[in-house]
Amino acid sequence: MKPPSFRYFAARSADEAVGLLAEHGAGARVLAGGQSLVQEMNARRVAPEVLVDVNPAAELAFVRQENGTLSIGALTRTSQVESDATLDGSLTGLREAAARVGHVAVRNRGTVGGNLAHADPAANLPPVMLALDAEVVARGSGGDRSISAANFFLGPHRTALAPAELLTEVRLPLPPEGAGSAFIEVSRRDRGWGIAGAAAVVALDREGGISDARIGLSGVGPTAVRARPAEEVVIGERPSAELWKAAAGAAAAALDAPPSDVHASGRYRRHLAGVLVARALAAAADRAERRN
């Protein structure tokens, strides 16, 4: 179908976008990559009165590492993260997750900010941001505030962003020297919509023990979630297949009623969450070992 009509405003800067959002109120939506919003408009599931197009706001597209912090501008295309070799090392998992956001043409347009703000429970970047302890920067007419990823996702397609706020960037502390990360998902068809996914960051101490581990899961609840029980199982232990198995069991047992839909039953999702946690931990730990 064709999208319903709307009024269009091009914002050349983040401040201009925030001003336009404030001016046009609740009927206004931010247009970034458009890979979900325009699809929903074409299907007539949403009909915003006003679109504030942030694509001209080039200041919002950047990937920066400074003072131990990685900052990614909201307008950074998923394909840019996918191909950014400076993220290799401890952030390989972020690149892996970006490389699996839909297909090439979707990644060329879709943005990091859009992937987070759309807050789809099965999206790839939210669990990575949880595992990396990221914070999201939201700009409103009163200035910037930062929201931890843990407090950002409130439900399917619901976030802590106020209607007139713009997600401008995501920041995360670089994992410690010698940490490894991984993202693994399962979908019915390769690179199709993920049934569930797991992101893991593992840091090893000098003796090869796990000094820190963080795990995020997608597709197993109304939002991406941290798998804290599985983290507790592995921290302080040495990497081993048995340990990953124990973590898998803890992660699966702790889930609160994973959803059933046409793609998979809740029971299968619970099983899958365990399998993915084990695989993501193993891959992240293996990468950490290679780096130490």
Add this chain to the structure above:
Amino acid sequence: MHQEDIVIVTLKVNGVERPLAVEPRRLLCDALREDLGLTGTNLGCEQGVCGSCTVLVDGESVRSCLMFAVQAGGCEITTVEGLASGETLHPLQAAFWEKQALQCGFCTPGFLMAGVELLRRNPEPDEAGVRAALAGNTCRCTGYEHIVDAVLAAADGAARERTFAEEPEVDVAAEVVAREGR
């Protein structure tokens, strides 16, 4: 619709600047097809799933059903019409021909544009790389094997140059007369 809802935008399509007056909701694919008459770009799903509407915007593949024409002002847009030069097919088009990588042809423009982008980024892809790059395009006829073969052949430079002009003119009536003696 009010007059102020019409936006003037200049699309640069296959190297030619084309000024347009469109509603903001005009999808890029519809501007190309309806307003500019470039019907090579096909629409399957109109919701970003099938890849048949794939065009290049500033050299990168995008789904033209998920972009508004007003967003493409100042961009270089390449559609399937921009691939051949005169009568000479683009090497990837020639490879599709050689390998019989199309049946109904509906998906072909999208596959060509995705393939062109792949070969620009990676002139020597392996089969897995080709399959990953084409995974966003759906074909209901071919079963994909010949499409993958064609992209690999184009990468090898294996497909011979081919022009429309090379094809002999076929006089159908004369053939029928010769065959049936009428």
